[in-house]
Amino acid sequence: MLTAFFVLIQLLWVGIPILMAIMWSLVNPKDAWSYPNIFPPSFSLEQWRYVFNYTNIARALRTSYSVAPLAVLLSFLLSLPTSYVLGRKNIPGKKVFMLVVLLPMIMPGMVVALFLSRVFSMLGLSQTFFGLVIAHTLMSMPYMIRVMTTSFASIPQDVIDAAENLGASTFVKIKDIFLPMIRPGLIAGMIFAFTTSIEEFNLTFIIGTPTFETIPTILYSFMGYNFIRTNASVVSLLMMTPNIIMLFIVERFLKSDYLSASLGKM
Amino acid sequence: MKKVLLVLLVLLMASTLAFAAGTKEAAPKADIDLQSASWDQIVEAAKAEGEVTFYAWYFPDYFKEAANDFEAQYGIKVNLIIGDQTANFNKAISEKGNAVGTIDAMIVGGQWVKTTMDLDLFWGPIKDIIPESDKLAPSLWEVQEGVLTKGYLAPFHRNQTGILYDPERVSNPPQTWQELEAWIDANPKKFGFNDPSKGGSGQSFVHTLIKETTGGLEKYVGDSDVVASKVANWDKAWDWAYSRKDKLTFTVSNNDSIIRLNDGEIAMTFGWDDNVKDMMNKGNLFSRAKMYIPAMGAAGGGDTMGVLKNSPRKAAALLFISHITSLEQQKKKYEMLGAYPARTDITLSGTLLTEEDRAKNALAWFPAPYKTLMISEFVKNVLMK
Amino acid sequence: MKKKDSLTPFTLLMLLPGVGFIIFFIGSSIVLTILQSFGLFSIMGNSTLTLGYWKAILNSREALDSLLFSLKMGVLSSLGTVMVAFPLALFFRKSGQGKGMLGSLIKIPLFIPALVAAFLILNLISYHGLINTILMRLSIIKEPLRMLNDKFGWGVVMIQVWKNLPFVLLILMSAISSIRDDTIDAAKNLGAGYFSILFRIYIPLAMPGILVAMILMFIKAFGDFPITSVAGPVYPSSVAGRMQIMANLYQEWNQAAVLGVIIILTTFFVIWAYSRFAELVQGDN
Numbered sequence: 042m043l044t045a046f047f048v049l050i051q052l053l054w055v056g057i058p059i060l061m062a063i064m065w066s067l068v069n070p071k072d073a074w075s076y077p078n079i080f081p082p083s084f085s086l087e088q089w090r091y092v093f094n095y096t097n098i099a100r101a102l103r104t105s106y107s108v109a110p111l112a113v114l115l116s117f118l119l120s121l122p123t124s125y126v127l128g129r130k131n132i133p134g135k136k137v138f139m140l141v142v143l144l145p146m147i148m149p150g151m152v153v154a155l156f157l158s159r160v161f162s163m164l165g166l167s168q169t170f171f172g173l174v175i176a177h178t179l180m181s182m183p184y185m186i187r188v189m190t191t192s193f194a195s196i197p198q199d200v201i202d203a204a205e206n207l208g209a210s211t212f213v214k215i216k217d218i219f220l221p222m223i224r225p226g227l228i229a230g231m232i233f234a235f236t237t238s239i240e241e242f243n244l245t246f247i248i249g250t251p252t253f254e255t256i257p258t259i260l261y262s263f264m265g266y267n268f269i270r271t272n273a274s275v276v277s278l279l280m281m282t283p284n285i286i287m288l289f290i291v292e293r294f295l296k297s298d299y300l301s302a303s304l305g306k307m
Numbered sequence: 308m309k310k311v312l313l314v315l316l317v318l319l320m321a322s323t324l325a326f327a328a329g330t331k332e333a334a335p336k337a338d339i340d341l342q343s344a345s346w347d348q349i350v351e352a353a354k355a356e357g358e359v360t361f362y363a364w365y366f367p368d369y370f371k372e373a374a375n376d377f378e379a380q381y382g383i384k385v386n387l388i389i390g391d392q393t394a395n396f397n398k399a400i401s402e403k404g405n406a407v408g409t410i411d412a413m414i415v416g417g418q419w420v421k422t423t424m425d426l427d428l429f430w431g432p433i434k435d436i437i438p439e440s441d442k443l444a445p446s447l448w449e450v451q452e453g454v455l456t457k458g459y460l461a462p463f464h465r466n467q468t469g470i471l472y473d474p475e476r477v478s479n480p481p482q483t484w485q486e487l488e489a490w491i492d493a494n495p496k497k498f499g500f501n502d503p504s505k506g507g508s509g510q511s512f513v514h515t516l517i518k519e520t521t522g523g524l525e526k527y528v529g530d531s532d533v534v535a536s537k538v539a540n541w542d543k544a545w546d547w548a549y550s551r552k553d554k555l556t557f558t559v560s561n562n563d564s565i566i567r568l569n570d571g572e573i574a575m576t577f578g579w580d581d582n583v584k585d586m587m588n589k590g591n592l593f594s595r596a597k598m599y600i601p602a603m604g605a606a607g608g609g610d611t612m613g614v615l616k617n618s619p620r621k622a623a624a625l626l627f628i629s630h631i632t633s634l635e636q637q638k639k640k641y642e643m644l645g646a647y648p649a650r651t652d653i654t655l656s657g658t659l660l661t662e663e664d665r666a667k668n669a670l671a672w673f674p675a676p677y678k679t680l681m682i683s684e685f686v687k688n689v690l691m692k
Numbered sequence: 693m694k695k696k697d698s699l700t701p702f703t704l705l706m707l708l709p710g711v712g713f714i715i716f717f718i719g720s721s722i723v724l725t726i727l728q729s730f731g732l733f734s735i736m737g738n739s740t741l742t743l744g745y746w747k748a749i750l751n752s753r754e755a756l757d758s759l760l761f762s763l764k765m766g767v768l769s770s771l772g773t774v775m776v777a778f779p780l781a782l783f784f785r786k787s788g789q790g791k792g793m794l795g796s797l798i799k800i801p802l803f804i805p806a807l808v809a810a811f812l813i814l815n816l817i818s819y820h821g822l823i824n825t826i827l828m829r830l831s832i833i834k835e836p837l838r839m840l841n842d843k844f845g846w847g848v849v850m851i852q853v854w855k856n857l858p859f860v861l862l863i864l865m866s867a868i869s870s871i872r873d874d875t876i877d878a879a880k881n882l883g884a885g886y887f888s889i890l891f892r893i894y895i896p897l898a899m900p901g902i903l904v905a906m907i908l909m910f911i912k913a914f915g916d917f918p919i920t921s922v923a924g925p926v927y928p929s930s931v932a933g934r935m936q937i938m939a940n941l942y943q944e945w946n947q948a949a950v951l952g953v954i955i956i957l958t959t960f961f962v963i964w965a966y967s968r969f970a971e972l973v974q975g976d977n
Contacts, residue, residue, distance in 0.1 A: 044789065047783075048790060048793060052797065055797060055801060057822065058813060058854075059800075059812065061815040061822070062812055065815070068590040068591075072590060073587065073590045073594060074590060075570070076570050076571030088589070094371070095367040118709070119709040119713055122707070123707050123710025124710070131697050132699050133699060134699075140960055140963065141315075142714055143959075144956075145714060145717075145718055146915070148721065148915075148956065149915055149932040149936075151393070152935065152939075152952055153718070153721055154401070155397060156720060156724055156725070158398075158402075159404070160720055160721075162402075168409065178713075182710065184908065187907070188863060191863075191901055192866060192870075194900060195867070196870075222870075225869050225870075228862075229865075232862065233859065233862075236802055236803055242394070243397075246390060246398060247398045247402075250409075251362075251410075254388070258388075258390060260805070260807065260808070261390065261391040262389045264808070265364070265393065266391055267391075267392070268562040268563070268566075268811075269586065269589055270591055271589050271590055271591055272589065273811060277804075277808040280808070281808070285800055288796055288799055288803060292799075293792070315715065319715060319723065396940070397940075400735075426736060502926050502927070504941055557841075558841075558926075559841060559922070566818075570821075572819035686927065690927035691753065691927055691928070
C-alpha cells in the first residue's frame with residue numbers, strides 16, 4: 042500500500058535525525074562519542090541534568106509557550122481584514138501592498154532586530170511581555186496575510202452571490218461562508234505563525250532579555266558560536282517534544298474537517 | 308493611486324519619527340563618583356543598587372555558580388544571561404544610543420574587542436578601581452586581540468591556541484614550520500583549520516603562517532595602521548596556502564574543527580585550549596586528544612569583562628567583576644573547567660598546555676588592522692579562487 | 693479584464709491593521725537601511741552622502757559571489773520543495789486510511805527550528821556520519837564522501853527541503869483543496885488523460901497557492917543565515933552571512949546596509965519573475 046510505504050519513508054526521514062539527537066543528548070561526559078563508535082560508548086543523563094541546572098529552561102519554556110498562542114491570535118485578527126481586501130478586491134496598489142507585507146521576512150533578522158529594537162524602545166515596549174507578543178506577531182504576519190489572501194481569493198464568487206441573493210447578512214456571510222472556506226489556509230497560517238514565534242530569536246534576544254528568556258535564546262547559547270552538540274541536543278529535544286505532541290493532538294482534533302474541507306462538496 | 312501613496316508615506320513618516328525621536332539624554336550617574344570613591348563606598352553603592360545584569364556566551368555552569376556565590380555573599384541579585392556571542396554584542400550595540408541600557412557588564416572577546424572599543428561602548432578605565440588588578444595578567448589589561456584596551460576591560464581568563472591532535476594518528480607532532488609542511492604534504496586533507504573570518508583558531512594558524520613565510524612578526528609591533536610596505540610580501544603566504552588547497556581541510560568555526568577531529572575526518576588542527584577542554588569535559592571530544600604550542604609559536608590572548616557606558620548599575624557591575632577576578636573565583640573556575648585563569652598568583656597542575664610552553668612559545672597578536680587585513684586577504688587569495 | 697475597485701475609506705480601514713501595522717514598525721528600518729547605504733545616519737564615523745559604499749559593494753567579487761550563491765539556494769530550494777510537495781499534496785487530496793498519521797509525521801520538521809534541523813542532518817552527512825558509514829559498509833564507496841560544506845551547496849538545499857517540505861505541503865494542500873471534484877470528473881468524462889488533467893487543471897488552478905509557496909520558500913532560502921553557516925560551503929557565504937561579516941568583522945556598517953538594500957531589491961525582482969511565470973501558466977486557462 043502506497044500509504045504504508047510513505048509512512049515508512051517518513052519514519053526514517055524524520056525519525057533517524059531525531060534518534061541521533063536523542064543519542065547525543067545521552068552521551069556520558071566522561072566517555073566521549075567519537076569515531077569509530079556507531080553508538081555512544083555509555084549513556085548518562087548528565088547532559089540533561091546540566092541543562093536543567095545551569096540554564097533557565099523551565100522559565101524559557103513557559104515564556105515561549107505563552108507568547109506563541111497570543112502572537113498567533115493577534116496576527117490572525119490583524120491579518121483577517123487585510124487578507125480579505127487583498128484577496129477579493131482589486132484595489133490600486135494591490136501589488137505594492139502584497140510586496141510590502143513580506144518585508145519583515147525579507148530583511149535579514151539581525152539587521153531588522155537592530156533597528157526595530159530602537160523603535161520598540163521608543164514605544165516603551167522593550168522588556169515587556171506585550172512587546173514580545175507584538176514582535177512575534179510582526180514576524181508572523183507575512184505568512185498569515187499571504188496564505189489567507191490566497192484562500193480568500195479562491196472562494197468562488199457564485200457562492201457569495203448565491204448567499205447574497207438569499208438575503209444573507211454580512212455576519213452570516215462571514216460565519217457560514219468565508220471562515221469555513223478559508224479554513225485550510227487559516228490553519229496553515231496559524232501553524233506557520235506559531236512556529237515562527239517559537240523560533241524567533243534575533244529581535245526577541247535584543248528586546249526580551251534579560252527580563253525574558255525564550256527557548257531560542259537558550260538554544261543559541263549552545264548552537265550558535267559556541268556549538269556544543271550534547272547540550273544542543275537536549276535543548277532541541279526539549280523544544281521539539283511539546284511541539285510534536287501538540288501537532289498530533291491538533292491533527293486528531295481537526296482530522297475529519299481538515300482533509301476534506303471544501304473538497305468540492307458544494 | 309495618489310491616495311495610496313499618501314497613506315503609505317504618512318505611515319512611513321510616523322514610524323521613522325518614532326525611531327528618530329530617540330534623543331540622547333545624559334547617561335545615568337551613580338550617586339558617587341566611581342573613579343575617585345573608595346572600594347568600600349563602591350560596595351555600599353552596589354548593595355543599594357540591588358541587582359546586576361551580566362552577559363556571557365559560554366560556561367553556563369561556572370557563571371551560574373559564581374552568580375549564586377555573589378548573591379550569597381553580597382545579597383545582590385544577579386541576572387545572568389548566557390546568550391550567543393554575536394547576539395550579545397548586537398544587543399549592546401543596538402542599545403548604544405539609549406540613555407539607560409539593560410546590560411551592566413559583559414564578557415568581551417574575539418573580533419568584538421575592536422568593534423566595541425571603536426564604538427566606545429564601555430565605561431572606564433576600571434584598572435585602578437578593581438582591587439588586586441595587578442594580579443591579573445598585565446598584558447591583557449593593555450592589549451587584547453591586537454587592540455589597545457587601555458585598562459577598560461578586566462581580564463577574565465587567558466586562552467591560548469595551539470596544535471590539537473589525535474595521538475593515535477600522529478606519531479611525531481610537528482614543532483617547526485617545515486615539519487608541519489612535511490606532515491601536511493604526507494597526509495593530505497588530514498590537517499584542518501577554520502576560515503579565519505569565522506573563528507580565532509583559524510586566525511592563529513594564518514597568523515603563524517605569515518610569521519613563518521614572510522619574515523617574522525616584530526616589524527608590525529606598535530603600528531596603529533597598516534603600513535603597505537610591510538605587507539608587500541604577504542603573497543608568499545597566500546601562495547603557500549593556495550598551492551596546498553587540495554591538501555588542507557577548511558572548517559567553518561572553532562568548534563567545527565574540534566568536531567571534525569572527534570569525527571575522524573582530520574587528525575590535527577589548531578584550537579583554543581579553553582574550548583578544547585570544555586568540549587572534552589562534556590563528552591564531545593575523546594579524552595586522548597593532546598594539545599601543545601609548537602616551537603614556531605601560536606597566538607594567545609584571553610577574554611575580558613567590561614562595564615557598559617549606559618549601565619544604570621555601574622557600582623554593582625564593578626563589584627561583580629571584582630568577584631569574578633577574585634582569587635577564590637578564579638581558582639574555582641579553573642577547578643570546574645580547566646580553563647586558564649587570568650590571575651597570575653595561582654599554581655596550577657593538569658592544564659592542557661604546560662607553563663613552559665606558554666612562556667616560551669606563546670605569541671602576541673600583531674596589531675588589529677593587520678589582523679583584519681590578514682583575514683580579508685586570506686579569503687580573497689585562498690578561499691575565493 | 694478584472695474590474696478595478698476603488699480605494700474607499702472603508703477599504704483603507706481594513707488594510708490598516710495588517711499593512712499599516714507592518715509599515716509602522718518596519719518602515720523606519722527600511723528607510724534607515726537605504727539612507728545608511730548612501731552614507732547617512734552612519735553608526736560609526738562621519739555621515740556624508742556618498743555613492744562610495746555602493747561602488748565598493750558593486751565592485752566586490754565576494755559580494756557578487758555571495759549574492760549568486762544565495763540566489764542559487766533560493767531558486768533550487770523553492771523549486772525542489774514544490775516539486776516534491778506537489779505530488780504529495782495530490783496524494784493527500786483524498787482521505788484514506790493512515791493518511792492522518794502520515795500527515796502528522798510529515799509535518800514534524802515544521803516544528804523543528806532551522807538551526808536544529810541543520811545540526812540533525814549534519815549528523816547524517818558528516819564525514820563519518822550515518823550515510824557514509826552505511827555506504828562504506830555496503831562497499832559502495834571506499835572513501836567517505838565529503839557532503840558537508842560542499843562547494844555547490846547541496847547540503848544546504850537538502851536541509852532546506854527536509855525542513856520546509858511540510859511548510860510547502862500545507863500551502864499546496866490548501867490550494868488544491870479548493871479545486872472542485874466536479875471539475876475533475878467533467879474532464880475525465882471528456883476523456884482527458886492523467887497528464888492532461890495534471891497540466892491543464894490541477895497546476896493552473898492551484899497556481900496561486902504554488903506561487904505563494906514558491907515566493908515564501910524563496911525568501912526563506914535566499915535570506916537564510918543559520919543553515920548556510922552550519923552546512924554551507926566555506927566560501928562563499930550566504931548574502932545574509934556576508935552582511936554580518938561586513939558589519940561585525942570589518943565594521944563596514946554602510947556597506948552592510950548596501951547589501952541589505954540589494955537583498956530587498958533582488959527578492960522583489962524574483963517575486964516579480966515568479967509572478968509573471970504564474971500568470972503565464974494560468975493565462976491559457
